Amino acid sequence: MKARTARILCAAFACWLLPACSQWRYDLGVPLDNLEIPPQNTALAEVLQRLGPPLRISATDTGFVLAWEHWHVREDSAGFSLGALGADFLSADWGDMRINGEFLLLTFDRQHLLTSATHSTWDNHGGGGQAIQPLFGFVSVVDVDDITDVMPQHRWGKSLLQPLPGTLNNASSLDSGQSGLQQRGTPTAAGQQSLGMD
Amino acid sequence: MKRTAVPAALMLSVILLAGCAQFESKRGVEVNWQSTVTAQLVNGQSTRRDVLALLGPPSQVIALDGESALYYLFEHSEGEGLILVLYNRMRIDTRYDRAIFFLIKTTS
Numbered sequence: 001m002k003a004r005t006a007r008i009l010c011a012a013f014a015c016w017l018l019p020a021c022s023q024w025r026y027d028l029g030v031p032l033d034n035l036e037i038p039p040q041n042t043a044l045a046e047v048l049q050r051l052g053p054p055l056r057i058s059a060t061d062t063g064f065v066l067a068w069e070h071w072h073v074r075e076d077s078a079g080f081s082l083g084a085l086g087a088d089f090l091s092a093d094w095g096d097m098r099i100n101g102e103f104l105l106l107t108f109d110r111q112h113l114l115t116s117a118t119h120s121t122w123d124n125h126g127g128g129g130q131a132i133q134p135l136f137g138f139v140s141v142v143d144v145d146d147i148t149d150v151m152p153q154h155r156w157g158k159s160l161l162q163p164l165p166g167t168l169n170n171a172s173s174l175d176s177g178q179s180g181l182q183q184r185g186t187p188t189a190a191g192q193q194s195l196g197m198d
Numbered sequence: 199m200k201r202t203a204v205p206a207a208l209m210l211s212v213i214l215l216a217g218c219a220q221f222e223s224k225r226g227v228e229v230n231w232q233s234t235v236t237a238q239l240v241n242g243q244s245t246r247r248d249v250l251a252l253l254g255p256p257s258q259v260i261a262l263d264g265e266s267a268l269y270y271l272f273e274h275s276e277g278e279g280l281i282l283v284l285y286n287r288m289r290i291d292t293r294y295d296r297a298i299f300f301l302i303k304t305t306s
Contacts, residue, residue: 139277
């Protein structure tokens with residue numbers, strides 16, 4: 001009886017120490033199944049009828065660009081922490097991320113005719129790591145926030161209410177729909193959005 | 199006994215408070231920048247269609263005043279650190295692959 005109780009207590013204690021095992025799966029957009037890239041000079045109306053509404057849109061100097069995308073992000077993490085004992089004394093973490101998806105970019109001229117089209121698919125290791133950290137969590141071993149961010153259209157309303165560097169750069173922001181567009185997960189430390197100091 | 203207790207406690211603290219971390223992150227559009235790839239593009243002649251057909255969708259399509267740019271960005275970060283609470287050392291090595299193509303208005 002005592003051995004059984006001890007086993008149950010051990011199992012309960014182990015469960016108590018393992019509060020941070022998680023698997024996250026993100027599906028962003030819908031797969032571009034049976035994709036047939038329209039030929040050059042196809043009219044915009046026909047493209048929209050074929051592909052449906054685009055997820056990204058922007059004006060350019062020669063017309064405009066439309067993009068469709070699908071992302072599948074797989075984030076796995078495991079760890080244990082002694083925080084349950086009343087003090088965040090020690091944590092051990094492991095994390096891994098895999099990203100796959102596809103992106104279709106179409107450019108149109110001002111006469112609403114298709115001028116170029118390109119499509120890409122990928123299945124990449126997005127990052128990961130492991131850490132043993134005492135007292136404080138210094139390092140996040142896996143982070144998908146920049147990949148799973150909301151579409152820029154959701155931020156159009158508050159684009160002029162950002163901190164000053166972002167507001168000053170708003171006219172050139174690739175999220176505004178006026179100055180181009182960018183893919184998810186584009187590095188923030190280089191390129192156009194570095195001016196916003198995100 | 200007291201003489202050994204202090205070093206032992208110190209050593210135990212060091213062991214218990216020591217930590218380490220290792221991580222990596224990859225972001226952006228990874229393009230194989232071999233010279234055989236870029237050699238297929240010619241200054242003043244290649245069009246937006248040529249670049250997109252060769253390299254796929256860029257990280258950023260940037261509309262400039264009377265021109266546009268295709269910006270391919272790839273970031274690879276590797277970090278490792280030693281955490282001793284009172285002394286912590288992190289080393290993060292970030293490399294960028296970058297290529298930008300400026301397209302004048304006449305190119306489609």
